[in-house]
Amino acid sequence: MKKTNHITIPFVIFLILSLILASCAPATAAPAEPAAAEASASQPTAAAQPAAATESTSAEAASSKDVITVWAWGEAAAVIKAIKSDFETQNPDVEINLVEMGPWDLMDKLLVALSTGEDVPDVAEVVRRVFPPYAQSGQLLDLTDMAAAYKDGFTTGSVAEVSYDGKLYAMPTETSYSVFAYNKEIFAQYGIDPAQLQTWDDVKAAGEKLNADGIKIIYQIMPTGPSGSMLWNLFFISRGGNIFDENGKVIRDNQLASDTFRWYYDMKDVSWLSPYSAPTLYQAIKDGTLAAVATDSAALSSIKTQAPEMAGKWAFIPWPRWSQDDPKVLGRWGGSAFTIPAKTKHPEAAWKLVEYLTVTDEGITAMWETGSLLTSYQAAWDLPALTATDPFYSDMSFVDMLKDYEAAPPYYWVNWSQTQTILGTHIDEMFVGASTPEEAWAAAEAEIIAKTEK
Amino acid sequence: MKSQRIAPHLFLLPFFLMFAVFWIYPILYSFYVSLTQWDVFHAPQFIGLKNYVQLFSDPEFHTAMANTFMAAVVYIAVMVSLAIVLGLLLGLAQIRFKSFFRAAFFLPVTMSLVVVAIVFGMIFSNDFGLLNVLLSGLGLPTFNWLGDPKLALWSIVALRVWRAAGYYAIFILAGLQNIPEELYEAARLDGASEQQIIRKITLPLLKPMVLYVIIISSIWAFQLFDEPWVLTRGGPVRSTLTMMMYLYSYSFKYYQFGYGAAASTVLTAIILLFAFLNLKIFRTSEI
Numbered sequence: 001m002k003k004t005n006h007i008t009i010p011f012v013i014f015l016i017l018s019l020i021l022a023s024c025a026p027a028t029a030a031p032a033e034p035a036a037a038e039a040s041a042s043q044p045t046a047a048a049q050p051a052a053a054t055e056s057t058s059a060e061a062a063s064s065k066d067v068i069t070v071w072a073w074g075e076a077a078a079v080i081k082a083i084k085s086d087f088e089t090q091n092p093d094v095e096i097n098l099v100e101m102g103p104w105d106l107m108d109k110l111l112v113a114l115s116t117g118e119d120v121p122d123v124a125e126v127v128r129r130v131f132p133p134y135a136q137s138g139q140l141l142d143l144t145d146m147a148a149a150y151k152d153g154f155t156t157g158s159v160a161e162v163s164y165d166g167k168l169y170a171m172p173t174e175t176s177y178s179v180f181a182y183n184k185e186i187f188a189q190y191g192i193d194p195a196q197l198q199t200w201d202d203v204k205a206a207g208e209k210l211n212a213d214g215i216k217i218i219y220q221i222m223p224t225g226p227s228g229s230m231l232w233n234l235f236f237i238s239r240g241g242n243i244f245d246e247n248g249k250v251i252r253d254n255q256l257a258s259d260t261f262r263w264y265y266d267m268k269d270v271s272w273l274s275p276y277s278a279p280t281l282y283q284a285i286k287d288g289t290l291a292a293v294a295t296d297s298a299a300l301s302s303i304k305t306q307a308p309e310m311a312g313k314w315a316f317i318p319w320p321r322w323s324q325d326d327p328k329v330l331g332r333w334g335g336s337a338f339t340i341p342a343k344t345k346h347p348e349a350a351w352k353l354v355e356y357l358t359v360t361d362e363g364i365t366a367m368w369e370t371g372s373l374l375t376s377y378q379a380a381w382d383l384p385a386l387t388a389t390d391p392f393y394s395d396m397s398f399v400d401m402l403k404d405y406e407a408a409p410p411y412y413w414v415n416w417s418q419t420q421t422i423l424g425t426h427i428d429e430m431f432v433g434a435s436t437p438e439e440a441w442a443a444a445e446a447e448i449i450a451k452t453e454k
Numbered sequence: 455m456k457s458q459r460i461a462p463h464l465f466l467l468p469f470f471l472m473f474a475v476f477w478i479y480p481i482l483y484s485f486y487v488s489l490t491q492w493d494v495f496h497a498p499q500f501i502g503l504k505n506y507v508q509l510f511s512d513p514e515f516h517t518a519m520a521n522t523f524m525a526a527v528v529y530i531a532v533m534v535s536l537a538i539v540l541g542l543l544l545g546l547a548q549i550r551f552k553s554f555f556r557a558a559f560f561l562p563v564t565m566s567l568v569v570v571a572i573v574f575g576m577i578f579s580n581d582f583g584l585l586n587v588l589l590s591g592l593g594l595p596t597f598n599w600l601g602d603p604k605l606a607l608w609s610i611v612a613l614r615v616w617r618a619a620g621y622y623a624i625f626i627l628a629g630l631q632n633i634p635e636e637l638y639e640a641a642r643l644d645g646a647s648e649q650q651i652i653r654k655i656t657l658p659l660l661k662p663m664v665l666y667v668i669i670i671s672s673i674w675a676f677q678l679f680d681e682p683w684v685l686t687r688g689g690p691v692r693s694t695l696t697m698m699m700y701l702y703s704y705s706f707k708y709y710q711f712g713y714g715a716a717a718s719t720v721l722t723a724i725i726l727l728f729a730f731l732n733l734k735i736f737r738t739s740e741i
Contacts, residue, residue, distance in 0.1 A: 108706050115494045133709050137495040222601045223689030273580065275600060275685065279572075280579045289581065417707040421688075428690035432603055 065095045066349035068122035071110065073103045075301075075371030076125050076173065076336065076357075082370045083363065087356055094349040103127055103336075114139040114341060122344040123353055126170055128161045129334045129413040135164035141340040144168045146351055150359045153379030156407040162337045170337035171358040172376035174367060177402060178234050178331035179300060181316040182292035183285075184394065186215065190291075194317045200263065203294070203320055207270030210291055216272035218294045219281060220264070222431055227276035229423035230333055234296060236260045237411055238331030239322050243419060243448065244412040250449045257445070261437040265430050273431075282306035294319075296333035297398060301372030304392050315394040318401060330405045334413075335376055374399065415452040422447045488715035498712065505716035515717065517692045518700040521607055523724075525696065526675035529611050534668055536619040538660070541626025542652070556627070559620025567617075571684035574613045575600070578685075600686055603693035610681050610694055618674075622667045629663030630656065665736045669729050676725045697721045 072080055077100040084096050107127055113120045114137055144167045158172035187194055192206045207217035221228030241256045272290045274281050284290035285307050293299055319330050338354045357363040359377050365385040367373040381399055389395040426444035430437045488505055490498035509515050577584045578599035586596035599609040641651050679698040688695035705714030
């Protein structure tokens with residue numbers, strides 16, 4: 001019996017240490033973030049990547065083409081598949097080897113690839129709001145000179161989000177702007193004139209009218225989490241807000257943020273509370289429990305896909321203002337970009353693809369038509385494909401509507417992963433009644449200062 | 455003679471070399487990393503025990519630890535009890551279609567965790583969720599299963615129990631099948647009731663298998679990650695934040711690998727302690 005224990009104890013130690021600590025070793029992949037939360041892209045297996053690389057190498061040798069490995073997710077990956085043939089025809093010396101994975105899985109893998117120098121892709125799509133540490137890594141190609149001709153054509157802030165120390169380390173791809181879309185039939189039934197929804201006070205008053213019958217006018221994400229805090233932030237940005245200043249320091253006693261916490265909380269009674277990306281959200285849209293959404297423009301595409309029977313029944317209005325005197329400013333959820341690791345063996349071929357996707361008419365059109373991704377290259381917003389009306393949304397053009405807006409002030413995404421998690425926690429706190437919105441913001445601000453040391 | 459003494463060691467050497475390179479080295483390196491400040495792109499800077507000091511003074515870490523511990527203890531207690539009951543039921547001679555039930559019990563663990571979490575997200579949904587529809591159909595009050603900080607963790611534990619109980623019931627069944635039939639026959643001849651047989655023969659002889667199930671399931675219980683990550687992202691109000699989520703976030707989301715490694719070391723110590731306590735209790739007590 002004693003002997004058995006002597007065997008069991010080391011076995012248990014071995015098992016525990018193996019399972020837990022080994023997972024923290026630097027070269028070991030972290031638990032994969034489920035892609036289902038933010039992307040529908042299929043996940044490659046870890047083993048698939050070396051296999052793909054081997055195939056690429058042999059194909060490269062055989063055809064003397066530059067085979068570029070591209071990491072991308074969801075919609076952008078679909079766009080790359082769609083343009084692959086045309087791009088390779090235009091560039092016969094380049095072949096695209098697309099590797100799809102979820103956005104956060106991709107960011108984790110890119111982090112490991114850049115830090116170890118192993119299995120580095122030639123081009124990678126990146127999430128802009130968490131890009132700063134990557135830009136500062138010294139492991140990415142400086143695109144400043146190559147992109148010089150295009151730099152001024154991008155939307156305000158998008159270039160700054162992918163720059164560090166005056167150098168450009170990625171090309172902004174798309175930006176998700178705020179949109180207020182609504183169900184025309186429900187609004188008509190309740191006598192709500194969408195043209196009169198000029199401010200958020202108007203929206204709340206209309207929401208109260210609907211609420212009497214249990215119909216909600218917007219949705220809010222609960223549990224808030226990182227995605228829910230992005231939704232709050234979308235409203236905050238449209239108000240000209242910032243949590244950090246241009247020097248990366250937390251703005252102290254941020255009254256605007258506190259007020260926006262209060263406003264977000266007050267909307268709770270007329271909102272449909274749902275976990276992020278829950279399938280039930282589309283059920284609420286279909287059965288009329290949810291009469292409108294105020295969120296980012298990616299939702300326009302999701303509603304079309306998830307609730308196709310609503311075609312022609314929905315429309316959108318300009319994003320409401322915070323008061324009648326305020327300028328018309330849009331919120332932003334974030335956006336993506338394409339970067340080129342410095343270790344790529346094919347910098348020219350990689351740049352050709354990035355340039356094609358981000359600033360050429362063909363690439364931008366494919367981004368919009370295939371992926372509903374609105375280019376960050378504002379100079380191209382007049383392209384016919386972008387200004388075309390959409391029958392699903394009552395023959396309206398979202399891009400045309402955007403042209404009436406002033407550019408929002410630059411937004412400083414500092415330590416954003418941590419900041420958005422903290423925001424989510426304190427928004428939840430006020431939602432469950434553990435604190436007032438003012439207390440919740442004060443606690444959030446204090447925690448952001450303490451945790452980020454900014 | 456000397457070469458005969460060396461030969462077994464040489465045969466074992468490849469394993470120990472591999473073990474040292476691929477297991478021991480990463481573990482030791484991970485501990486070293488926990489003593490540094492490291493953003494992964496630049497060289498780690500040695501800072502001694504600062505990460506540990508910071509860790510134990512962080513209320514978020516205390517919350518993660520408490521959530522993990524509560525979820526693990528309840529999960530292990532409920533899941534193991536249920537697995538024993540299911541295992542005993544499967545072992546009953548009167549039960550028909552045993553193969554079907556074995557396969558059915560095993561099925562949840564074969565399903566993708568993400569898919570399971572999404573399906574349970576729909577079951578737990580506040581407005582259209584199956585659970586609330588059933589409750590309201592019965593005239594009972596409904597609950598915000600994932601949105602209420604008092605319920606969210608237990609909803610996730612329920613999901614985990616559903617997923618694992620059948621799997622471990624198969625282990626229990628295997629343990630039952632190893633108990634010699636003669637013991638039961640002898641007990642019956644001596645006039646023992648079915649309850650007495652279970653209490654005096656089945657459960658004591660199942661002890662090694664139950665211990666195995668507890669240790670294995672507790673390792674995974676303390677590593678609770680996927681379900682809360684998909685369903686709640688640690689919310690609401692950090693009520694489902696676990697230590698694994700905490701260390702993953704600090705390492706891969708906030709680029710504080712040294713700090714994440716320190717959290718990982720603490721988690722390991724807790725699991726070791728838990729495992730040793732289990733060994734100690736099971737060694738000295740009867741079920």
